[in-house]
Amino acid sequence: MPAPTHRRRWLTICAITASAGLLAIPASAAPGGHGSPFGARTLAQLAAAREQSVGAMSPKTAADDDDGNEADEIAEGADQYAEARTSPGIVAPGAYGAAWSSLTNLPSTGGSWTNVTNLPYNSDDSRYRDIDSNSSGGSGDVTGRMAALAADDDGYVYAGSAGGGVWRSERGGGHWQPISDRLPSQSTGALALDGAGRLWLGTGEATTNADAYLGSGVYVLSDPHHGTFSSRSRVGGDELESTTIHELRFGAGRVWAATSAGVWSHSTKRLGGSWKLEYAPNPAYLPGGSKADDPDAAYKNITNDIAIDPKDPSKVVLAVGWRSGDDYNGFYTKDTKDSKGAWTRITSGLGDLPADADDVGSVTFARSADGSRYYAIDQSPEQLNTNPDSGLEGIYVSKSGSPTGPWTKIADYQGLAASGSALTTAGYMPGVQAWYNQFLTVDPANPDHVYAGLEEVYETKDGGSTWSTVGPYWNFTFPCWNIDPAKQTGDCSPTTHSDQHGVAIGRYHGKSFVYVGNDGGLYKRPVDGAQDSAGHATDWTSLNDGTIDTLQYYSVGVGKDLTYGGVSVTGGLQDNGQSILRSNDKVMGSNFGGDGGDTLTDPANGCDIAEEYVYLAIQVTQNCAVNDGSWLDDPSKATSYGVAPPDNATGEARFIAPLAADAKDSSTWIAGGRHVWVQTHGYAIRSGDEWKSVYDLGAGHTATAVAASGGKVYAAWCGPCNNQGFARGIAVGNADGTGWHDIALPATGADGTVPNRYLSGFAVDPKNADHVFLTVSGFSRQWTEGPGAGVGHVFESKDGGTTWKDVSANLPDVPSDSAVVTPNGGLAVATDLGVVYRAPGRTTWQRVGSLPAVAVLQLKLSPDGRTLYAATHGRGIYRIPVSDCR
Structure with missing residues (x-):
């Protein structure tokens, strides 16, 4: 029997690893103007997906307006990863080498990471x-x-x-x-x-x-x-x-x-x-x-x-x-x-x-x-x-x-x-x-x-x-x-x-x-x-017997395993779909295909999962997507559903677009494209029509990070997002659509203020939604030649984002990708070279454990808050007790 036309294909977004420097070759700017960073499986998937209509499995992106040229669409995805680390200018050679030296000289928190x-x-x-x-x-x-x-x-x-x-x-x-x-x-x-x-x-x-x-x-x-x-x-x-x-x-x-x-x-x-x-x-x-x-x-x-x-x-x-x-x-x-x-x-x-x-x-x-x-x-x-x-x-x-x-x-x-x-x-x-x-x-x-x-x-x-x-x-x-x-x-x-x-x-x-x-x-x-x-x-x-772990994760999700006890760990991967590891597993499985982007997992039930494919094409399951293939004869027996917000269809979302659940209410989700989207049905959502736009970030602007706690929502954006006229901003409002406004950020990223670089993540204090931290990618102006590159990678606001203070202190000058506030009030930050931690009441940073020189793209806490999970882009998922971060 031939393959069904909606079959997901693998994607490839190439080589996102940490080392001594970044080769910034955006295809759109390079001589020849053409590039295709994904594997051909991407090309096949996107072509096949448009021939059917299974919810989010028919993503229409901006590339559809270019005679269906999948290679151009694919090139955009790779450009966007580079943009986050190079804009607003060109990164000088040696930036990562200097950052690695700085990181290894930081004091250590002690404790050891365990490979999950x-x-x-x-x-x-x-x-x-x-x-x-x-x-x-x-x-x-x-x-x-x-x-x-x-x-x-x-x-x-x-x-x-x-x-x-x-x-x-x-x-x-x-x-x-x-x-x-x-x-x-x-x-x-x-x-x-x-x-x-x-x-x-x-x-x-x-x-x-x-x-x-x-x-x-x-x-x-x-x-x-x-x-x-x-x-x-x-x-x-x-x-x-x-x-x-x-x-x-x-x-x-x-x-x-x-x-x-x-x-x-x-x-x-x-x-x-x-x-x-x-x-x-x-x-x-x-x-x-x-x-x-x-x-x-x-x-x-x-x-x-x-x-x-x-x-x-x-x-x-x-x-x-x-x-x-x-x-x-x-x-x-x-x-x-x-x-x-x-x-x-x-x-x-x-x-x-x-x-x-x-x-x-x-x-x-x-x-x-x-x-x-x-x-x-x-x-x-x-x-x-x-x-x-x-x-x-x-x-x-x-x-x-x-x-x-x-x-x-x-x-x-x-x-x-x-x-x-x-x-x-x-x-x-x-x-x-x-x-x-x-x-x-x-x-x-x-x-x-x-x-x-x-x-x-x-x-x-x-x-x-x-x-x-x-x-x-x-x-x-x-x-x-x-x-x-x-x-x-x-x-x-x-x-x-x-x-x-x-x-x-x-x-x-x-x-x-x-x-x-x-x-x-x-x-x-x-x-x-x-x-x-x-x-x-x-x-x-x-030969991939599990003793070699070079998996390239974008994200990680952790929830209680209600069937077997313990926790279920899942994550989105470059070219290898979505992995799922139940607490009793000897072999990890894949329940979604394609590239795995951002991930949501219900802390109370690890089989409630939402996985982003690309451009906010989101699939959701409430049984870990366990299925024997019976949907082939009876489509109603499928156990995952396409629930993409409308920005997926219009192409107004980034290749790996941000997705988050409200920290106080796991049924309220925030997704970012040109618009800030909210849905309140949690994992019971069954259609993209259930999303509501609560704010328009503006023509040409696309969200780079979103977060919410107790109904208060933060959204960061860029546009243009490359080094030709790069601009960024922050909008704040409520999940019910009220109170939305843009934060005034100096356009030039003056010293002490939020730089004019890619804003990569928020971490909201669970005790106070007006207390929030912001991570910033790219390199400071020592390495980046571009308007407003500024200085700093972690910023703090105590007034709901109205004003920000640089708290980077001795943090190495390296792209910072995400952060979490730990239950004791500390702050853990994922960078392109590992994880750093600032203890409560301290102003300086320590290195958490001793991971190799690999990019950590996302951090999540276990349901009980006692364990920190790190999604690395090259060495799989790791965990460490929060008590070791001190």
Whole structure:
């Protein structure tokens, strides 16, 4: 049976992790003006959702007015995350590094965080087959996005995540241990093993999405089987701080790094001393250059890969260029033995591989072990900007083994679509996100055996003459599929999660395996694995066994588990739906699909849940969305309901829009788009018509934070929200629609007043609704060049928001994301690098526990107020007793 048209799809909003800096590349401002930060599952969901009418499952957004261009809509989502941290200007490199140093020097509260989500997370959990889940799609156990992989012949596998650091398995995958927690950057760009068996780590995820965080350089681990990374293991000086690193390659005694600031090299024998800048196409735009402050500086020196000729390692080819296009895009070469020679652009002789700047974007190389073949994936800026089907230019082979070619095209998106792709059934083509999804590797035992990753995993065993989609997008569209396994017409084998990023081939117990990393974590299969008649692999195994937790949460909700005792914990995730963990669970399930945005959970009943998808598309359930799939035959048996406020339909809400319950009345909810919406039916709401607009924030304004207590409502907004004319404000009123007014905030964010930056959250004193705290994202003017950046991250009002006082004191200068007032009157604040606490009666801040350098986006208290829960964007959900915060 084909998939129902309303089936939710996964989303991808890329790389929101904490490290040494933020790469602010909003697609709307970048050269080329195009970008798509979500996975193709988003594209499919939004296209399919509009074909049906199940409440909030038919979101109409502003992108509907742009000929239904989903890629533009998707780009907006990533821009908005970056805007919160960069507006009103451009953030200087080094901001996160300085903040991490400041945070680690704070006194500690004591106590230790406990990981709540360190157990398997089953995206196919059969308990949750309700209308809004993705159960039975085939991805199985999942975790957060993996950016890079490495594997050896002794069964060791190394996985570098987007925001949760690097992990090691000694058993060919599974039973993972973190090995980079002591580094100031938990964002991975590249992993590579050299000929001596050392593991090299390039920090800073290099997907060039609008919200990728920068790294702190390159590190090397001499004994990767047993050791862990430390700051002392950094290679060279600070030359590669605040960059992203796409690839690390080795040749002639040197390691080469393709970074967002050009190509650099370093001796592999002498690890001290500076990195050498080999080539930067526009050096004036590098830090310290005459144009370093130019708004386009972040795009002007992006490099993607390095290919070294196996027959003559002195001959090197660089793949250079910004994914959306620039005049400098192209392939460059040089004989590195000639120290005075210049890098020259290759303008001819490549064969099918393009030389024109418009056709060279993000590129990945792969070389066969015997040196007889070079392969390449090329994403085209021209295709990205003009072709709604795909941004893929092609996959190529150089049968000479030389990176200078000649190259022959062996795949395009039409050919891959015909190879058993499941993406096409959603109306999209392979390579629709080729700028974001790329990997390529060659079987060491066979130079004609290649694995390529885009949104799906593809395999060829004959050098590209024929291809199979061995890791299809999902199982929903296959004839064997039914949400009820008893009704399947055949055997749907497990597949991988979508959106591929990393790949490695290694051996375990004498057998070769291919390992792939994607937005759902890690999977493996035998290199020469089995396929069904459609070319789909039948032998994928998920390696996300719960010992590795890199889940990227936006939110967390906690409520009493009335069935099993204890509490139920739920949260919204990047590209992995909504997780739910009952108190008796050994495996965490997923009861809603898509991106999980903000979350409401009834403290008195943890099965009363509201989950935001995107743009205020809200689903609600009152039984944890437990369902056996019977709604497929009888829609009335669905146990979740779409209840989106009207701003969802008009596109006047942010991608992850704010949602809150009144602290004194869990039946009163506040949602923010252009309007402040209130509904008073609690979890019994069944329609979006039950929301009432109590205040219009104004044309062009959208809510960034809402809170309420005892009927008093606070709403923060921005508009414009990017660094061109950024503006922010606060409105205060009552849930019944009375008393609404705008707070007068100085437009320039003068010292001591609320800065002209993104207002990210409120925390209302439960004893006094006029006593409220405000968190502010972005960086102070030391790091942000923009009007009114001001100073400070936490502000206090004792008169209902009329006046505000900066109480940041010794708080590190780092984006602050949310806050809660603890029962004893203290204040806990979530930041992009961890959690801080101010004890009652104190004016200074302490660090809570010792989380790695990971973003904490939301804090919530347990129903009894004794436990603080933290939703991290890269290391799952943690908890700590409030009594330890003292």
